[in-house]
Amino acid sequence: MSQYPGVDADGFIQCLPEQPLQPLFAPLVEELCALLSRRFPALLDGLYLYGSVARGDARPGTSDLDVTLVLAWAPSPEETQRLEATRRELQARHPQVSKIDFDIGVLSEVLAPGNLYRWGFWLKHQCRCIWGNDLGLRFAPFRPSRTIAQAVNGDFPEVLEGYAQQLEQAASTAEQQRLQRAAARKALRSANLLRGEQERGWPSTLHEHAQLLTAAEPGLSGYAAFFLQQAYAPQGPVADFVQRLRAYSALLAGETRAQP
Template identity: 55%
Template sequence: MHPSATFGVDADGLISLPPEAPPQAEYHALLDELRAALGAPNSPPLHSLYLYGSVARGTARPGASDLDLCLVLQHPADPSGLLHLENLRQALQARQPLVSKIDFDIGHLQQVLARENHDSWGYWLKHHCRCLWGEDLRRGLAPFRPSRRIALAVNGDFFAVLNDYATRLDREPQPHETLRLQREASRKLIRATNLLRSEQEPSWPHSLDEHVQLFVLHYPQMKGVIDEFRQLATATRPADAGFSSRLRQMAQWMSQQAAHPCPRD
């Protein structure tokens, strides 16, 4: 059972490439500051820097959206180098009201180019990122075809990640932090539903709404559940105290379904 028209792919059935409009003007100064800080002599040598998420797509909301970056280092960073990057990230985040959070995904050149990471790092750079600085590794990558293997490579950690979110939420006393964690967990859960796809599924979801659409197509009985998480992914106030329990339950259900995905194909 498939949508009447496929989505998220081009005429050849390959996953669509993201548009590359100029970054929103509000973020130019911040991105320039980041490039300068990461290229400083005391930082681990950087091979290339990539932007992804809402800022890369040009849909960010100043003061509300996260800033998401992939850092590809020339060599593996030692503990002091990683600590330097974390301190830099926290310092930038603390003095930048323009973004709610700054995230660094850190890898090194050999790791990113390794054959075993083609479906994770390779896919992510090609289809989610735009190069801000350095040699653009995306140029050496062909567009990917929809595959459950890619979904597993990107979100196969969902069970551990969602349960960690639930544990952190159980301990979090601050409403603003609770809201942030609930939103992040909901987005992770929704994107992870793509790994329940079959190998025959021709569509590839990009937005949260497309993930929900594809999930409900195959699991219509779960529409109410996934709609709740979709609402919480962009909520402006925290959900009730039962959220962490529902999150664990959904993670468990998804883990069970992952062994036999998409029974309605």
């Protein structure tokens, strides 16, 4: 075993363990594969799970079902509408997840050399293929680096601001809480941008990301504790959460720009 978190004995970032899905979520995943492969047999290159269901630590009624779809070509407007209709149909039938998210990539972009540290890392280490062409097999294991952190989470200012705006417009408490959990998790994972280039570990849990944030920038330890709590059990006024989210994003942007 490695002495560093999140890596194997050879220093490579760990892949998701091969294990059966949690029984509560397995029927949903089976229906997802059957429905998408039947409705989009030529468009769909592969289906992948990521997040808590993929890791095997999903919480009934709280966790999202996170799915990456790799498509053979960029979908037309009509195909995009049909994919969204299928997502909503599945979501309405399966209350054991709080939401179903589709993260879509196009095959040519996924395999482009310039996207190696984004898509290559993502499919190799963060996903498990559940249907179709497993592109993760094409990539060698990755070692920890700031290059990967930047490729995966460098979009945090735009993503966090998007969550802030959605929260300001959310009509229900359930929707607000779902958005708060998602925003808090993105906020914590983005702290990986503060890693030193020579650090050999790789945070995999939200707690490890919070620890990294506190160690790298002790002045942000309050945000680490706040977002860790919000990631699991949102509470307090939404306006307060949005204010803290925007303040944290601005501070993190300043710290990441200062990184060598």
